[in-house]
Amino acid sequence: MRQSQLFMPTLREVPADADVKSHQLLLRAGFIRQNAAGIYSFLPLGKKVLHKIENIVREEMNRAGSQEMMMPALQLAELWHESGRWYSYGPELMRLKDRHDRDFALGATHEEVITSIIRDEVKSYKKLPLNLYQIQTKFRDEKRPRFGLLRGREFIMKDAYSFHDKQESLDETYETMKDAYSAIFSRCGLNFRAVLADSGAIGGKDNHEFMVLSEIGEDLIAYSTESDFAANIEMAPVVLKEEASSESPLELEKVETQTAKNIDDVSVFLNVPASKIIKSLLYMADGEPVLVLVRGDHEVNEIKLKNELSASEIVMASEEDAVKWLNTKPGSIGPVSVSDVKVIADQAVPLMANAVCGANEEGYHFVNVNADRDFKIDQTADLRFVVEGDLSPDGKGTIIFAKGIEVGHVFKLGKVYSEPMKAQYLDENGKNQIMSMGCYGIGVSRTLAAVAEENNDENGLIWPLSLTPFEVHLIAVNSKNAEQSALSDELYEQLKSEGYDCLYDDRPERAGVKFTDSDLIGLPIRVMVGKKAGEGIVEVKIRKSGESYEVPVSELKSVLKREWDKLV
Amino acid sequence: MRQSQLFMPTLREVPADADVKSHQLLLRAGFIRQNAAGIYSFLPLGKKVLHKIENIVREEMNRAGSQEMMMPALQLAELWHESGRWYSYGPELMRLKDRHDRDFALGATHEEVITSIIRDEVKSYKKLPLNLYQIQTKFRDEKRPRFGLLRGREFIMKDAYSFHDKQESLDETYETMKDAYSAIFSRCGLNFRAVLADSGAIGGKDNHEFMVLSEIGEDLIAYSTESDFAANIEMAPVVLKEEASSESPLELEKVETQTAKNIDDVSVFLNVPASKIIKSLLYMADGEPVLVLVRGDHEVNEIKLKNELSASEIVMASEEDAVKWLNTKPGSIGPVSVSDVKVIADQAVPLMANAVCGANEEGYHFVNVNADRDFKIDQTADLRFVVEGDLSPDGKGTIIFAKGIEVGHVFKLGKVYSEPMKAQYLDENGKNQIMSMGCYGIGVSRTLAAVAEENNDENGLIWPLSLTPFEVHLIAVNSKNAEQSALSDELYEQLKSEGYDCLYDDRPERAGVKFTDSDLIGLPIRVMVGKKAGEGIVEVKIRKSGESYEVPVSELKSVLKREWDKLV
Numbered sequence A, B: 001m002r003q004s005q006l007f008m009p010t011l012r013e014v015p016a017d018a019d020v021k022s023h024q025l026l027l028r029a030g031f032i033r034q035n036a037a038g039i040y041s042f043l044p045l046g047k048k049v050l051h052k053i054e055n056i057v058r059e060e061m062n063r064a065g066s067q068e069m070m071m072p073a074l075q076l077a078e079l080w081h082e083s084g085r086w087y088s089y090g091p092e093l094m095r096l097k098d099r100h101d102r103d104f105a106l107g108a109t110h111e112e113v114i115t116s117i118i119r120d121e122v123k124s125y126k127k128l129p130l131n132l133y134q135i136q137t138k139f140r141d142e143k144r145p146r147f148g149l150l151r152g153r154e155f156i157m158k159d160a161y162s163f164h165d166k167q168e169s170l171d172e173t174y175e176t177m178k179d180a181y182s183a184i185f186s187r188c189g190l191n192f193r194a195v196l197a198d199s200g201a202i203g204g205k206d207n208h209e210f211m212v213l214s215e216i217g218e219d220l221i222a223y224s225t226e227s228d229f230a231a232n233i234e235m236a237p238v239v240l241k242e243e244a245s246s247e248s249p250l251e252l253e254k255v256e257t258q259t260a261k262n263i264d265d266v267s268v269f270l271n272v273p274a275s276k277i278i279k280s281l282l283y284m285a286d287g288e289p290v291l292v293l294v295r296g297d298h299e300v301n302e303i304k305l306k307n308e309l310s311a312s313e314i315v316m317a318s319e320e321d322a323v324k325w326l327n328t329k330p331g332s333i334g335p336v337s338v339s340d341v342k343v344i345a346d347q348a349v350p351l352m353a354n355a356v357c358g359a360n361e362e363g364y365h366f367v368n369v370n371a372d373r374d375f376k377i378d379q380t381a382d383l384r385f386v387v388e389g390d391l392s393p394d395g396k397g398t399i400i401f402a403k404g405i406e407v408g409h410v411f412k413l414g415k416v417y418s419e420p421m422k423a424q425y426l427d428e429n430g431k432n433q434i435m436s437m438g439c440y441g442i443g444v445s446r447t448l449a450a451v452a453e454e455n456n457d458e459n460g461l462i463w464p465l466s467l468t469p470f471e472v473h474l475i476a477v478n479s480k481n482a483e484q485s486a487l488s489d490e491l492y493e494q495l496k497s498e499g500y501d502c503l504y505d506d507r508p509e510r511a512g513v514k515f516t517d518s519d520l521i522g523l524p525i526r527v528m529v530g531k532k533a534g535e536g537i538v539e540v541k542i543r544k545s546g547e548s549y550e551v552p553v554s555e556l557k558s559v560l561k562r563e564w565d566k567l568v
Helices: A021-028 A044-063 A077-083 A111-121 A167-187 A263-270 A302-309 A319-326 A444-454 A482-497 A511-521 A531-535 A553-567 B021-028 B044-063 B077-083 B111-121 B167-187 B263-270 B302-309 B319-326 B444-454 B482-497 B511-521 B531-535 B553-567
Strands: A032-036 A039-042 A074-076 A094-097 A103-106 A130-139 A154-164 A192-196 A207-213 A219-224 A230-232 A253-256 A278-285 A288-295 A314-316 A342-346 A355-358 A364-369 A379-381 A399-414 A424-426 A432-434 A436-443 A472-476 A502-505 A525-529 A537-542 A548-552 B032-036 B039-042 B074-076 B094-097 B103-106 B130-139 B154-164 B192-196 B207-213 B219-224 B230-232 B253-256 B278-285 B288-295 B314-316 B342-346 B355-358 B364-369 B379-381 B399-414 B424-426 B432-434 B436-443 B472-476 B502-505 B525-529 B537-542 B548-552
Touching: A021 A032, A021 A444, A032 B074, A032 B111, A039 A044, A044 A130, A044 A154, A044 A167, A044 A444, A074 A077, A074 B032, A077 A103, A077 A111, A094 B094, A111 A154, A111 A436, A111 B032, A154 A167, A154 A444, A167 A192, A167 A207, A167 A399, A167 A436, A192 A219, A192 A399, A207 A219, A207 A444, A263 A364, A278 A302, A278 A319, A278 A355, A288 A319, A302 A314, A302 A342, A302 A379, A399 A444, A436 A444, A472 A482, A472 A511, A482 A502, A482 A525, A482 A531, A482 A553, A502 A511, A525 A553, A531 A537, A537 A553, A548 A553, B021 B032, B021 B444, B039 B044, B044 B130, B044 B154, B044 B167, B044 B444, B074 B077, B077 B103, B077 B111, B111 B154, B111 B436, B154 B167, B154 B444, B167 B192, B167 B207, B167 B399, B167 B436, B192 B219, B192 B399, B207 B219, B207 B444, B263 B364, B278 B302, B278 B319, B278 B355, B288 B319, B302 B314, B302 B342, B302 B379, B399 B444, B436 B444, B472 B482, B472 B511, B482 B502, B482 B525, B482 B531, B482 B553, B502 B511, B525 B553, B531 B537, B537 B553, B548 B553
Parallel strands: A192 A230, A288 A342, A342 A379, A472 A502, A472 A525, B192 B230, B288 B342, B342 B379, B472 B502, B472 B525
Antiparallel strands: A032 A039, A074 A103, A094 A103, A130 A154, A154 A436, A192 A207, A207 A399, A219 A230, A219 A399, A253 A364, A278 A288, A278 A314, A355 A364, A399 A436, A424 A432, A525 A537, A537 A548, B032 B039, B074 B103, B094 B103, B130 B154, B154 B436, B192 B207, B207 B399, B219 B230, B219 B399, B253 B364, B278 B288, B278 B314, B355 B364, B399 B436, B424 B432, B525 B537, B537 B548
């Protein structure tokens, strides 16, 4: 396409309210414009990238056996009442009334709609499993839209839903979707991890978020230095690497510790490392007291604790509860002699010897505390947060932390929607059963932003070949020069005929403006027709490496082929 | 794709509330499902057709130099206030508030949004013209949604907008868009006309609706038997074919006509044909009286009358006005001796000789009335509705009427939006000017329905090759028969490798069910593997012609190629 005709309004200045790179550059390079807070238009360059992402998503979803469909944005409130989400979803769900005063939701997600379709149309196990997807505009009224396309109020999502008679069938589709997602994000050139995430109230371990590693990510993930293991830090299991202490048990002793209460103070006061102190915390789990023990240098992971206790709610005990159950205030709590309260300890605690803990008496601690001899443990489990340097649970490498941008999510819903909405089928024996479901989402416009966020330098965007809006940027350095202009025109036709999607800067602008714009929009390969046009020599520049060199026109075809192959 | 895995819920019964063929068949064949009144989901087959239409639209729009972009559905109310449409658009515009209580419209159309973008980004004539389009979901809260996808509340539209500095540039783009639209609808296999339509308050003659000729159409169009001339019946010009009467003028005479008032009564009473009677009607045009004359066998076209008078409002005069200006009641009105009221006559009136007209006196008519001698005509113009048999205005053929479904619309907006919204540019002389605009819409989902409406028989849909969801329907007549099943599997692989998008009915259903479903979904070419599988013989059937014949497997490739070429 001739750039003189392209609607590509570039900006020299960094827009004031754009605070991350991708937002700044997509605005500056004329890929997007904001229409309202969190609401954007995709200009031609942005739309072309969006298309390429959508096509990759479509190809991989189709290959994985998912079928494309298209559901409406306007959703009857009745469906959301059936699932119970009309009230629980909160103000993020945009709502409106039609001219007949009927309530509608503006599609934030489509579990309700797809479930209503499938329950009406699928009555037999013979028609299962099914896996259906759509690529569609979604609406979520974020309280604080930010980071441009990364957290908007209207955005493009691919959402897929699967329906199953058997758990194994759901498991199989889940794995297929995970593989498809890996293929999609790989093809988009992203550095991502499939991260084990918390399933919340829904339960089950099969819930992965696809995270692009990024400094601006809002989620913290723990991943392995050497394998593809990755988990939300709340979810990362800790592999016990400590062995039992070889110290001989010494005599239990109660010592005065004055005002020292927290781990740091006690550590200093008694001159013992935090790792020799037992951190003792009283929780109320569904109203029952539970004494939780972890090592002083570890932090209790309440999600693990809650899952381990199979509790629906856990809260730190109040001062009143502490006094009631342990006869002391928080800050002096310890496990010694506790019998009426359940004691649950992190797996590292039984390995400690001659440890320090609170004495359930203000101003005192016990030293030389040893499990079994001095206190009971009712249950041992992995209760702490993972830390950097921990072993990777798969045995390969150690854990490091990074921030991530969530671009995809696969989730075993089970019967959370199919049960209240009565999505039933007849099984082999003619008995009514409730379907199991999975759901699988990709933030399509967010992926665009994530790619922009991870692929840029101080001069602008750097598109991977798979997503670039145009493949080759042909620049007539001085369009007013007849020789340059003629050769450029000729090369434009040649590049098109060779199958390149070519953007041809034929504008009557200064060379500096053209190069600045070219760097900004970031096409992978640039061909510049300048002063040596008369000699039949042009310059090729690779956006990513910055490498540039002169090429005789006669060799351009083979040079571009070579550079192309390097970039693929 | 294997049909056993395809989500394609077919229905045997005609759905009760579906009253046109396309709606019935798209539901029955499992292409769509209704989610709420006027709101539909596209199931996999429907989505595939939609995709093909979208791709045709995209290809032709790109070829015509339009650039694809994507604007949001959520539109700030402020923009609609600027254009004045927040109040004038009425309840069809769906509205909602966000969590901060700001008003938004749900995009029914995007003139406001695109104009706001262009006025912010384009400041110079050097950046014009621009032509931008999007393919997007639109929302219009129709009072009575009906005919399935033909008049829904949420639907898919291609809308394009062009911006210009010069009228000639707008004219050129308008013609380019008209050509692109013709290409698009031709490729969709539709029998359509580009129909001249009324521009309403906006003025200008450049407003064409693309109409598919259809009995269920809601608009009446007049088109030529021999050329591509077509116009909304309100807009079709009448070419004068009559010559002046050769009769010698007889003496003016006032006759008693008792209670005969309307044309039919007077015609019978005086035994003269309606074509010899002058129909005289008093209108008030912007408050001024105008006496309008047409031949008794013609009907006044008020749109032509209004345009001819350059009036902003015309109404038939009340009895009081008739008495006031002509001293008689409506029913006895005539032009003889009228001097204080403007007289405007259809072009056929001055050609009449010895005509009959009201005498401005109840119970009387004049006979042997002749223009000029007996009454004045201040203005002559084409004021009547076209009728079947009139000459086509382009001189080729005669006019016939048909009903049409509007699938596209091209419109020169001029400055209707750019003026109030201040979309300005600097011209060559550095002077501020207001841009001219065009807008160009295609109902994408409506086009799907129009194609279905026009391509079916009593057994189901009949897809044109360009839009068919799958190209070849391979049917294993009896999947439980090992020979048939093996040959079918083999042919499925073969057809795929030959590049056909093949639907393979591998279901363990009875042959009758398979054939019924196959007719219903209407793929163009069917290959049936039945009892002669063992002999290597299959049956080919063409959906449209119903023609079927046996083919040895070895010849299948060439037979399909031949049938394909016939269908293209």
